[in-house]
Every structure is written in C-alpha cells, then in structure tokens.
Amino acid sequence: MLDSQFDIAIVGAGMAGLSCAQMLHQAGYKVVLIDKSRGLGGRIATRRLQGTHADHGVCYLKPKSSKFQSLLNQLVDRKILRVWTETIHELKEGKIQPSQKQAACYAAMNGISAIAKFLSIGLTLRLNHRVERIEEQNGWKLYCESGEVISANAVIVAIPAPQAAMLCGSWIEELKSIDYSPCISAIAVYPMERQAEVERLDWKAIVCLEDSDLGWIGIDSTKQLNPVQPAIVIQSNARFATQYLEDSDLQQVGEHLLKRAAEVAEPWFNCPEVLQVHRWRYAFPINPISEKYFVADTSNPMICTGDWGDGNRVENAFHAGIATATYLNQQLNDRTLPTAFWMQI
Ligand SMILES: Cc1cc2nc3c(=O)[nH]c(=O)nc-3n(C[C@H](O)[C@H](O)[C@H](O)COP(=O)(O)OP(=O)(O)OC[C@H]3O[C@@H](n4cnc5c(N)ncnc54)[C@H](O)[C@@H]3O)c2cc1C
Numbered sequence: 257m258l259d260s261q262f263d264i265a266i267v268g269a270g271m272a273g274l275s276c277a278q279m280l281h282q283a284g285y286k287v288v289l290i291d292k293s294r295g296l297g298g299r300i301a302t303r304r305l306q307g308t309h310a311d312h313g314v315c316y317l318k319p320k321s322s323k324f325q326s327l328l329n330q331l332v333d334r335k336i337l338r339v340w341t342e343t344i345h346e347l348k349e350g351k352i353q354p355s356q357k358q359a360a361c362y363a364a365m366n367g368i369s370a371i372a373k374f375l376s377i378g379l380t381l382r383l384n385h386r387v388e389r390i391e392e393q394n395g396w397k398l399y400c401e402s403g404e405v406i407s408a409n410a411v412i413v414a415i416p417a418p419q420a421a422m423l424c425g426s427w428i429e430e431l432k433s434i435d436y437s438p439c440i441s442a443i444a445v446y447p448m449e450r451q452a453e454v455e456r457l458d459w460k461a462i463v464c465l466e467d468s469d470l471g472w473i474g475i476d477s478t479k480q481l482n483p484v485q486p487a488i489v490i491q492s493n494a495r496f497a498t499q500y501l502e503d504s505d506l507q508q509v510g511e512h513l514l515k516r517a518a519e520v521a522e523p524w525f526n527c528p529e530v531l532q533v534h535r536w537r538y539a540f541p542i543n544p545i546s547e548k549y550f551v552a553d554t555s556n557p558m559i560c561t562g563d564w565g566d567g568n569r570v571e572n573a574f575h576a577g578i579a580t581a582t583y584l585n586q587q588l589n590d591r592t593l594p595t596a597f598w599m600q601i
Contacts, residue, residue: 270298297372
C-alpha cells in the first residue's frame with residue numbers, strides 16, 4: 257500500500273479545487289489534488305463521441321467580477337475560450353425569442369474540460385482516487401478506494417456539500433444544510449447532412465423558463481470553429497430530474513427530453529445518430545449561503561469549500577477556491593500568494 261506525505265491534500269478537481277490547488281502550489285506548498293473521476297473538471301465536463309464532442313455539464317461562462325473576467329481573458333489568449341454568443345434565447349409562452357439581456361457568453365472551441373486541463377498544469381494529481389474516509393492522525397490521513405493512503409498536514413474538501421457531509425459531516429455540521437437540485441443531460445449527435453439546418457437557425461441556445469420538462473437546449477457544435485456535424489445538449493429542469501433521477505432506463509428518459517425539444521424547437525432533433533444521457537445528482541446548490549468555506553474545529557486544518565458560496569456557478573467555485581487558499585495560507589506559513597495565479601500557468 258502506498259503512503260504519500262503532502263503539506264495540503266485537496267479533494268475534488270472541479271473549479272473550486274483546481275483554483276485553490278494552483279494558488280497554494282504557486283506559493284510553494286506541496287499540494288496533491290485528488291479526484292474520483294478519470295478526468296478533471298467535475299461539472300466542467302466534455303463528452304467525446306462519434307468523432308465530435310459536447311459539454312454536458314457547464315454550458316458557457318458569463319463573468320461578473322473583474323478577476324473572473326481576467327481568467328477568461330487568459331483562456332481566450334490561450335485559444336481555449338472565445339465569445340460564443342451575446343444572445344441566449346428564451347422559450348416563453350411557446351415562442352423562441354432573444355433574451356433582452358445581452359452579454360458576452362464564453363464557450364470552449366474544443367470542449368470546456370480544456371479549462372480544467374489548463375488549470376491543472378504543474379499540479380500533482382491523483383485521478384481515479386475516490387476518497388472514502390478521512391481521519392485525523394498526526395495531521396490527516398485520506399483513505400482512497402484505490403488502496404492509497406494520502407497523508408497531509410491540512411485537508412481541503414472541494415466537492416458538492418452533500419458529498420462533503422459524508423466525509424466531513426462529523427466536524428462540519430453546516431454542510432448538511434446545503435441542498436442541491438439534480439439535472440439530467442441528453443447529448444445528441446446528428447448526421448452531417450443536418451449541418452445545413454443548423455446554419456439556418458437564428459439561435460444557438462435556449463433557456464426554457466416555463467417548460468414542464470426542459471431547462472436548456474444548446475446547439476453545442478456551434479461552439480466549435482468549423483463544425484461538421486451537429487451536436488445538441490438538452491438539460492432537464494430540476495422538477496423533471498427529481499422525478500426521473502433513479503429511473504432504471506435512463507436512455508428512455510433521454511429520448512423523452514429529445515422528443516420534447518423536437519416539439520418546442522426543431523422536429524429533426526428527434527432523429528439523432530447517437531444519444532447519450534448523463535445524470536447529475538448534485539447539479540446546482542438550491543440554497544447558496546454567504547460563506548465561501550467552512551472551517552472545522554480540529555487540531556489540524558480542515559476546510560470545506562465549493563460553489564455554494566454566494567451563488568451556484570463556476571465563478572462562485574472559482575472565488576471560493578481563492579478565498580479558501582488565502583485563509584489556509586494565513587493559518588500555515590503566510591507565504592506570498594500569487595495575485596492572479598492564472599497568469600503564471
Ligand atoms: C448540467 C449543468 C449545467 C451547468 N451550467 C453552468 C453554466 O452554464 N455556467 C456556470 O457557470 N455554471 C454551470 N453549472 C454549475 C457549475 O458546474 C458548478 O457551479 C461548478 O462547476 C462547481 O464546481 P466545484 O468545484 O464546486 O464542484 P465540482 O465541479 O462538482 O467538482 C467536484 C469534484 O469532486 C470530485 N469528488 C466528489 N466526491 C469525491 C470523493 N469522495 N473523492 C474524490 N473526488 C470526489 C468529483 O468527481 C468532482 O470532480 C452547471 C452545472 C450542471 C450540472
């Protein structure tokens with residue numbers, strides 16, 4: 257059995273964990289970032305299928321703060337992101353119409369998970385490592401499903417609050433008060449002949465505000481520079497996902513979403529070449545709170561963070577990661593932290 261020693265172990269390689277890890281790594285700490293998945297990014301997720309790809313989690317980024325805008329500018333410079341559209345459409349009273357609120361919406365040309373790959377450069381990673389148990393013993397011991405035991409002086413848990421509650425709930429009771437709504441995503445790919453029909457559309461994405469089942473319809477392939485094959489992503493609303501989350505036939509649930517999208521938007525949506533379905537058990541915090549992190553009352557530092565501080569978006573996870581790194585650094589050596597870690601990658 258492997259046993260490795262670090263200054264800081266961070267559980268969860270989504271935006272919160274990645275930004276926190278980069279900052280602390282750049283300040284000179286020996287950091288390890290652990291994730292149960294094979295890939296990085298958590299809900300910043302891209303599915304590769306049928307010679308193309310589609311983002312079945314985060315769809316686009318719309319910055320509110322100057323810091324997040326600066327990160328996005330850097331990702332544009334690195335040719336990872338570009339402004340995808342300034343107009344998201346809305347489905348209201350059965351009609352598709354442009355939203356009144358115009359703003360730059362950024363998306364990734366080759367899949368949004370490229371953001372996570374960029375933010376992970378230089379980090380020590382343990383992927384495919386589900387942390388099953390954390391114990392305080394001369395620092396912290398993190399017991400992974402793989403059999404590896406990771407030792408660290410401080411631990412940061414950057415995973416959705418209900419999952420964090422399973423690992424750290426005995427130290428941080430507040431985690432139990434944050435609930436998440438689920439979402440079901442259907443990813444559909446169409447034959448190349450349909451590309452001409454995509455080019456005729458005057459919209460790229462629709463937010464479905466009042467639909468019984470749908471939350472979002474996005475022509476995901478329009479994010480690419482030279483798309484050859486249409487790919488769409490449909491997301492359910494929370495009510496629909498709650499009803500069908502445990503359904504044993506998820507494919508049929510996806511077909512239902514596609515049929516509904518065909519009814520409200522384009523009839524050809526109902527004839528995909530490939531349809532895949534993904535279930536997000538913890539999609540959006542329902543009741544975000546003002547704290548960006550919780551600190552355990554333990555001898556060695558333990559902090560939980562995530563997208564539930566002040567909102568439920570990637571930008572909130574980014575600020576939570578930065579705030580957590582800043583707090584932990586003050587508790588440890590108070591080293592000089594980078595002011596804009598994304599500029600040093
Ligand atoms: C369908 C969908 C669409 C969305 N659309 C948008 C959008 O358009 N714009 C936007 O800004 N936001 C969007 N969001 C919200 C956004 O995805 C999140 O707010 C943000 O990505 C959360 O980041 P995080 O780091 O807090 O958590 P996560 O991204 O969930 O990362 C947590 C990580 O922890 C890992 N993990 C969990 N448990 C363990 C364990 N025991 N051991 C090891 N690893 C573990 C997971 O594998 C995951 O990689 C969307 C979310 C969903 C689900």
